[in-house]
Amino acid sequence: MYEFEFETPATVADAVAALQGDEAQALGGGQTLLPTMKQRLASPSRLVSLSGIAEMSGVSADAGTVSIGGATTHGAVAAGAGAYPALADLAGHIGDPAVRNRGTIGGSLANNDPSADYPAAALASGATIVTNAREIAADDFFDGMFGTALNEGEIITRVNFPVPEAANYQKFLQPASRFALVGVFVARTSDGVRVAVTGASETGVHRWSEAEAALSANFSASALEGLAVDADGMISDLHGSGAYRAHLVAVLTKRAVMAAG
Amino acid sequence: MPKDHGIGASPKRREDIRFLTGNGNYTDDMNIAGQAYIHFLRSDVAHGTINGIDTAAAAAMPGVVKIFTSVDFEGVGGVPCGWEITDRQGNAMQEPKHPILAEGKVRYVGEMIAAVIAETADLARDAAEAIDLDITDLPAVVNMRAALVDGSPKVHDDLTSNLCYDWGFVEENRDAVDAAIKGAAHVTTLELVNNRLIANPMEPRVCIGDYDRSSGDSTLFTTSQNPHVVRLLMGAFVLGIPEHKLRVVSPDVGGGFGTKIFHYAEEAFSTFAAKVCNRAVKWTSSRSEAFMSDAHGRDHVTKIELALDGDNNFVAVRTDTHANMGAYLSTFAPAVPTWLHGTLMAGNYKTPLIYVNVKAVFTNTVPVDAYRGAGRPEATFQLERVIDKAAIELGVDPIALRRQNFVTEFPYATPVAVEYDTGDYNATMDKLEQMADFAGFEARRAESEKNGKLRGLGVNTYIEACGIAPSNLVGQLGARAGLYESATVRVNATGGLVVMTGSHSHGQGHETSFPQVIAEMIGIDESMIEIVHGDTAKVPMGMGTYGSRSLAVGGSAMVRATEKIINKAKKIAAHLMEASDADIELKDGTFSVAGTDKSVAWGDVTLAAYVPHNYPLEDIEPGLEETAFYDPANFTYPAGAYACEVEVDKETGQVTIERMMAADDFGNIVNPMIVDGQVHGGLAQGIGQALLEGCIYDDDGQLLSASFMDYAMPRADDLPNFEVDHSCQTPCTHNPLGVKGCGEAGAIGSPPSVVNAVVNALRSGGADVTHVDMPLSPSRVWEAMQS
Structure with a gap:
């Protein structure tokens, strides 16, 4: 791992500001990014942690929609998305307990690993990916292996899942x-x-x-x-x-x- | 009522308290004042010519102490090989130089090219990235058969070819075996792969080199299964340091499985660099480095033929194996496919004629050497697979076919040079039949079928040769080391004992089981006995731990030394009680005079030995400390019968192991709980090989299975609840404890039963399958089902 600055913004606005500038990288749970950095395959000059942003954390459900903050961990989704059992079950089977206690839904979707679980849930559910700038339909979000519609510095703040029958x-x-x-x-x-x-x-x-x-x-x-x-x-x-x-x-x-x- | 101490008891492992509470003392836990850190720059190409290594920029980086390349090792020997094989023509094997750092060429991905010493590990790594390498890629050779084709790229330009040796065993039997196969009523032929494995002990390798300027002594702390062997090989053959100026310490070691037997270049480098830099230097392998630098295991490709007469008696076995050596010869690599493999090709069967041919091949891959079982799993796998195939072809019961051909009279001299001293293969098979409820299998199969699953049952036997010996024989076979073991038993004045054993414990539980033996012999509590191992400054020259040898060989040395202690103690007791030596009895820690009520306690005698006021000084010396070296007369021959039941998902090919049963004959047993644990661990590794683990290179010599993302280690939920039994006991006839060894059995015995079970399941589903190569991944099994 190379040296980097570490920012811990408390609001989405601060996070977006901190992500301006070259080689800044948003950090969700770090379950992909940190091992990559340890192997020296990624070298962001600044990491902007999203895990301290209260408005990006938590699961809520109403009117047939489960809404999950982008920085919500898989473990929290497994425990809190009971209104959408298939989604909660998926979250409860990502990785192992350590991964589920750190990894986040926003991080997983933004990374779009071709073998990740959440992209399948978002796409099948017709979820809406909400960022600091806009709302993106899942059908328009995923763009090939590791590719997404996100712009540089754009943060997934929330994901809204319509609950299927x-x-x-x-x-x-x-x-x-x-x-x-x-x-x-x-x-x-x-x-x-x-x-x-x-x-x-x-x-x-x-x-x-x-x-x-x-x-x-x-x-x-x-x-x-x-x-x-x-x-x-x-x-x-x-x-x-x-x-x-x-x-x-x-x-x-x-x-x-x-x-x- | 089970015993609560001594031989046969199952006290909890005393070492586990420190291991489980984070108080173990592993090499990486050790730090020496002023130590610097090593980072090895390793090749990322499998084969290439080194045109230049420019270290100028790197040397100017912050914190860099020194950068080494091969030019710093001129005059230093290469890493030696510990076993020389003689080929079919009587010539010595081809043995290339194995430099500490690559000289002129790189020959596998992971080979060390340069090393940076810096103030911190990160600074060393930073500087290593600044080294400018000029390497011209050469075509790599990975496939063994391709490596032997004329015109193939040569791994070593100074050798005549990529063939290390072409070994025939027993060469004199070759024509008779050929004739027997030609004239046999039935011949079953099977081609198979024994998949290449990476051991992945939980603790990666670590070395700390240290140099004492005042004494001129070098010390190496290293994660080794046999520190004395490292001291001998490194001191005598690489660095030229006499053994009295070199200490090798292996403290707690977190698993070895064979891959920590060998003397590695990193060890010699660390010892050498500490002296050059005049400070301690430390290297801790990353997991990624471990994948591409720890010696790999197995990697045999074999064709086996089993010939039977009209009554289904085995009449001959002929095998043709290619064994991968990797790019260089690791310490015991040449012995694994030969003496540890060919000598086991009789298995549990009285086949009169056997011929084994092995071609050992150099490739642009990590060196391959012993891995739990080492040669014996390869022998067992091919034999037990071809027997199952023969049973299919002949339409006979595979268990009956085995029983019919079992060796039943002992001692039994095989046609492959070894003599089994004891065994009872029908007894372990009988026990297995009891455990496995074969009669209920069809009902279980029907139940599986209801759930859309195919169920299969696989059975096999195995025999292994443990406690490899005797030294004079293995010397004739090419070993460059002895294979005895040593022990010093030091009795302290107040009665406690310290045993300094040449055996090394890295998970085997010696600190618990060895005291049980002495406690039984003297009649004292285990808590009075301490085991010291893993330090050449404390322990007499020993040969370390591998090949399930610790109790059979190291334990025997300890028994011999303890017998000397008891004999001397009896003389002291006789003096104290004014009786004749011959009348002294030792029971429950008390010496008594036969037929009288006179007695003295163990502690009275030990105190007298060190405070010899009332002591027969004219007859015996004071003190109570004895050393023994034990060189076994023969191998030991643990054997057993294993069964596996699997379910196969018809749609996906996913195999789940429903039941795994092991009936072993380990001779006498000191600690049944530890034996259970050893078998469990072996089964986990055997099942890992059978279902999950596969080391894969691409055609360019890049390691594809280079991390746990792609190399599948067995996890707890991949495994069933094991059913193990070791109540069948035919004690070894030639060691004092009658023990045979249990460390490798599970890994040797389980792969064939797993594969036999899967083949059985697939056939029950109508697939015309007689073999699937390991690992039996879902995709491979699914593809087999499509046939």
């Missing part, structure tokens, strides 16, 4: 990291069904439109029969081929539908 997240673990080798989040709303896939594609989190159409017409496992995912464009690595990941997408989607009921 039924939802479930199925994660198949990569044996070493226990990130999602493939994860599928299925959400059924009055407007239809959304299916978001993480871990599988070289383009990062994405929706499986054929499955959405089939499930919107008939929300049952049988509706998925005969549907297959193309292995082209799927990640292929030492933990599984593209064909295996494509196969898992179909299996996990079916299981998520069955579990969502």
Whole structure:
């Protein structure tokens, strides 16, 4: 790790101000950034910690929406998002207890790791990502592996999840990291069904439109029969081929539908 | 009523109090006044020519003390190899120089090129980044078969090829084995990979070199399983420091699993640099460094053929193995695929003809050496897999096929040069059948089927050779070291004992189990006995801990020294009681004269030995301290039978281990709780190899599984509740305790049963599968199911 300045703003406005200037970097829970810095693969000159900003922390629910502050830890979401059980369950299975006690939803979404869990939840739920500057629909937010619509210095202050009628997240673990080798989040709303896939594609989190159409017409496992995912464009690595990941997408989607009921 | 002390009792481990309360004294916990810190600049390419190393800018960085490159080591020896193999033609193996810092070329990702000494670890790392390397990449060779093709890139330009040796065993049997296989009623052939592993002990390696200007003595604190071996190899062959001017200390060590046996270049560097810099220097490996610098394990590719006669008797075994040595020969690397592997190819079976061929190959990868089991897991895996395949091909019960071919009469001389002294393989299989409820398996399988799972049952036996010995034999086989063990037993005036043992404990629990033996012999409480190990300044020359040898060899030395103590103490007691030596009995810590009510306590005798006012000074010397060196007459041969039940998710290929059972024969047992723990740990590592762990390089020699993000270590929830038993006991006939060793059994015995179980499960689902290579990851199993 190289030397850096450390800022601990108490308000979003102060945080935004502190992020001006070259090589400043927002710090959520640090579960990705700090190991990267320890390996000297990242060297921000200034870290701006978001964890002391009261307005960015906590979970609230009303009128069919669960609203989560950007600096809320996975553990707090697991404990506090009972109004959206599939989301709370997802949060409760990210990493291990140490990760869940530090890692934050804003940090995870901003990083958009292609194997992370939250992007699938946000995309399937049709969540709204609220920043210091604007509101971004999840469909417009994710932009390939590690890419997002965020501008330099823009902070995710809040994420609003419309609570679906039924939802479930199925994660198949990569044996070493226990990130999602493939994860599928299925959400059924009055407007239809959304299916978001993480871990599988070289383009990062994405929706499986054929499955959405089939499930919107008939929300049952049988509706998925005969549907297959193309292995082209799927990640292929030492933990599984593209064909295996494509196969898992179909299996996990079916299981998520069955579990969502 | 179980015993509460002595041999056979299970007292809690006394060392755990300090380990579990954060009071252990590991090498990284030690700091020496004025110490500087080392950062090694390691190669990020697998193969390249070093055109230049410009350290000028780095040397000017803040806090830099000195920067070393290979030019600083002219006149210093390379890291030696401790075992020389003779090939089929009678020639010595090819043995390249293994420099401390890379000379002229780099040969694997992770090889040390330069070292920075600075005031802090961070300053050293900063400066290392400022070193300007000029390296021309060369094509790397990673695959062993490709490495042996003419025209392949050569890892070492001064060798004739990448072949370290081509070993045949027993070479005289070759033609007879070939003929037997040609004429056999049935031959089962299996090609398999014994996957490359990274040990990953919880504590990474650490070295502190220190130099005392006033005495001229060098001290190395290091995370070693055998500090005397490090002192001998480093002092005599690398740095030229006589042993009386060199002390090696290995304090608490947080796990070794083999990878801390070897003498590493970092150790020689630290010792050398401390003298040059005239101050202590410390290196603490990062986890990332550990992945690319700790010796790796296994990495064999094998074709095995098992020939059977018309009655399904095994008539011959022939194997052809390529064994990866990595870029250089680590300390015991050449012995692992040969003497620790070929000699075990008879397994538990009376196969009359065996021929083992091993080609050891240099590649642009981290050196490979012993890892828990070392050669014996590779032997067991291929033999127990090919037997299962033969059972499938012949349509016979795999357990019956094994039983039919078991060795049943002992001693048994195998056709691969070793003689099993005792064993009862039917007894451990009988015990396993009781534990495993094979009769209920079909009902369990039906239950799994209801849940969409395939259930499989796998069984295997194993035998291992532990306490490798005797020294004169292993010397003939190429060992450059002896394989005895030492112990000094020092009795203090007030009756307490200190045992200085050459065995090293890094998780084995010697501080608890060794006192149990002496407590039993003398009849005193374990709390009166202290175990000292891991310091060449305190302990007589010993050979350290590996190969499940501590109790069988080190414990035997301790018994011999204690016997000398008791004999002398009896003479003192006889004098005190004015009786004849021959009439003295020792029981429960009291000496008595047979047939009388005369007695003296242990403490009276020990006090007399050091305050010899009333003492037979004309017959014996004062004091009560004895040393013994024990050189075993033979290996010991632990053996057992293991069973595994798995479920396989038909849709994903995910394997879960539902049951894992181990019936072992370890001979006599000193502490059953510690033995349980050893088997549990071994099973965890064996299951790790079978299901999870795989060290993967790409074709350019880059390590893909370079962190825990990609190298899957077994976690507690990957493992079932183990069922272990060691009530079958055929004591070793040639050591005084009748013990055989238990440290590696679980890692040796479990991989085949796991793979046998998965193959069994897949076949039950209709897949025509006879083998899947480890690790049996979900994707591999799924792919096998698609066949």
